[in-house]
Amino acid sequence: MAGNSFGQLFRVTTFGESHGKGIGAVIDGCPPGLALAQEEFVREMARRRPGRGSFDTPRKETDEVEIMSGVFEGLTTGAPISLFIHNQDADSESYEVIKNLFRPGHGDYTYFKKYGHFDYRGAGRYSARETVARVAAGVIAEKLLEPAGIKIKAYTIELGGIRAESFDLEAADENPLYCPDSKAFERMEQALLEAKNQQDSLGGIVEVRVKGCSQGLGEPVFDKLDADLAKAIMSVGTVKGVEIGEGFGAARLKGSENNDSITPEGFRTNHAGGILGGISNGDEIIIRAAIKPIPSIGIEQDTINRHGRPARIKITGRFDVTAIPRIIPVLGAMVKLTLADHYLRYKVTREGLEDSF
């Protein structure tokens, strides 16, 4: 099962399963000399952990990150940094009744067809639990971005068809859905509680903004910054669409409307979402992700069993009503990992240029 690593110079590999011993990440390529302590993971891990709202899975994990290697006397050494997070509250029993059935909308069917097995206990590698490793790795990526003045903010702009209409980004962290519109938040929360009562689930849209990214990140042609960001975001379960800047809206604009005029002071508008020709243009990077509703629902559905026979499935395990807000720190982490990698690649290019003049 390949495909567990991401990035070129700042390279992250994740390992572990939802109901195994734990989940971990190995970060290869982190420069030496960065201060790193166990406590620094606490805030981001808490943001991903269930429990901000009654719509999150009741699974309780402390998500304490153990630094296993790559740090000496509080500083990164340049060697691979390995991080481990124990699974403590995996309850496999509730999945026994559906162990031979494929959950509609989940990865069971495709994993079984490809590998001849699937982890009915909570999805193994294709569980959202895997994303805990990405969030931990993102904390290290941020150590490279912060001194460069690069700041990432992710928040909810739509949930269950309810859109945020005002954007007080500073206030977004104050409600459990990270919604910048406090009125829309109340309606979203109501919609979630209704969906929960109906044993159904909801999707939405998350926006991520990057401020302070200098010009020049991105490697044409296959590793364009927008291409790598799209891959990073799409690699998270439930994400079904990614837009940069104007995104799909650009298809309906004229060139004269979509182009961002250039002035000596900078771009007049930002339809490009901060990236031109696959390279950051110095403007704010704007990314949106479409999140599908959680596949595990309590409503009875049609499916088949391992032998291809028709069956009915009613899922009774623990699950979220929506991937939002828990996906927010995960998407933030994926953007951090992409930018940290491209930042190191950018520095190599710039150093090469400086040497040749």
Ligand SMILES: Cc1cc2nc3c(=O)[nH]c(=O)nc-3n(C[C@H](O)[C@H](O)[C@H](O)COP(=O)(O)O)c2cc1C
């Ligand atoms: C933060 C987060 C939480 C999730 N929680 C659940 C859950 O409780 N139950 C579930 O069935 N799927 C959950 N998922 C979704 C599945 O992981 C995902 O839908 C599944 O792997 C299939 O992948 P796909 O949706 O990309 O096709 C969650 C995803 C994320 C990102």
